[in-house]
Amino acid sequence: MPELKRIYWTRTGLRLAYLGVMLWLVSAALLSLTSNMQPGAAPRPSSSSGVGVVREVVSDMFDGVLAAIMAPGLFAVALVIVAAVVNARDTRRRDPVRRFTRQQRREGMARANGLCEMEAGLRRRCSRPAEHGDHFYPWSKGGSTSLQNFVAACARCNRAKGARIPTPGQQERLERRRRDYLAPSASVSVGERQPLP
Ligand SMILES: [Zn+2]
Numbered sequence: 001m002p003e004l005k006r007i008y009w010t011r012t013g014l015r016l017a018y019l020g021v022m023l024w025l026v027s028a029a030l031l032s033l034t035s036n037m038q039p040g041a042a043p044r045p046s047s048s049s050g051v052g053v054v055r056e057v058v059s060d061m062f063d064g065v066l067a068a069i070m071a072p073g074l075f076a077v078a079l080v081i082v083a084a085v086v087n088a089r090d091t092r093r094r095d096p097v098r099r100f101t102r103q104q105r106r107e108g109m110a111r112a113n114g115l116c117e118m119e120a121g122l123r124r125r126c127s128r129p130a131e132h133g134d135h136f137y138p139w140s141k142g143g144s145t146s147l148q149n150f151v152a153a154c155a156r157c158n159r160a161k162g163a164r165i166p167t168p169g170q171q172e173r174l175e176r177r178r179r180d181y182l183a184p185s186a187s188v189s190v191g192e193r194q195p196l197p
Contacts, residue, residue, distance in 0.1 A: 001136075001137060001189070004165075004166070004171055005168040007165060008165055009168075014079065014082065014083060014086070018076070018080075021075045021079060022072075022076065024072040024075075025069050025072035025073060025076060028068040029065050029068060031068065032061075032065045033061065033065060035064075090141045092196060092197060093142030093195070093196055095139060095142075095143070095194050097145045098139055099145065100145055100150060104145075104146070104147050104150060105133050108133050108147055108150035108151075108152055111182060112151075112152035112181070113181060114129060114130055114152070115128070116128045116129070116152060116153050116154035117151050117152050117153065117174060117177070117178070118134075118151065118154070118158075118161065118174075119157075119173065120157070123173055125177050126153075126154060126157050128154035129154060130152035130153055131155050132152075133151070133152065133153070134151045134152075134157075134161065136150070136151045136166060136171075136191045137149055137166070137192060138162075138163040138164065139163075141163065141165060142194045143191075143192065143193055144192040144194050148187075149192040151174070151190065171190060174190055175190055176188075178190070
């Protein structure tokens with residue numbers, strides 16, 4: 001799956017950007033609040049009643065915070081929209097068939113000698129008896145229900161992986177490990193994504 005690198009890093013980048021914008025937003029709000037609370041900061045000589053002064057101070061504070069979070073807020077909204085578009089496209093890509101056929105399971109399991117192909121500790125092959133056929137590129141994100149996207153997995157690895165997109169490193173290592181146990185004629189490449197309909 002040659003485009004995995006691009007997909008993985010785009011999404012990781014989006015997540016990091018969102019985290020950064022949120023930090024920016026919170027720190028901008030806090031900064032504006034603390035600068036407002038400094039003694040002697042813009043004391044407005046106006047209304048005589050105490051309630052009126054409090055109301056003015058609060059409204060100034062509110063305006064200040066609103067102005068301070070305007071820029072990060074707009075960025076956050078833009079990122080949320082991008083994420084929504086990405087999710088909608090993933091959903092449109094979904095393979096109408098989710099379950100692997102009996103034939104695919106048989107071939108996929110035989111290819112892996114019935115053992116889990118996932119990564120256990122120290123980036124070694126897990127090798128517990130495989131119980132599941134797992135979509136390497138997650139079905140929910142548009143992964144194909146194909147032999148190309150089939151990975152034999154034990155229950156524990158299957159659960160641990162969930163619907164996460166594998167890292168490019170995990171893909172590379174799986175393909176490298178497969179060279180050791182797949183027939184020389186078989187393709188070691190893993191992962192397939194459905195085209196947009
Ligand atoms: Zn396993």
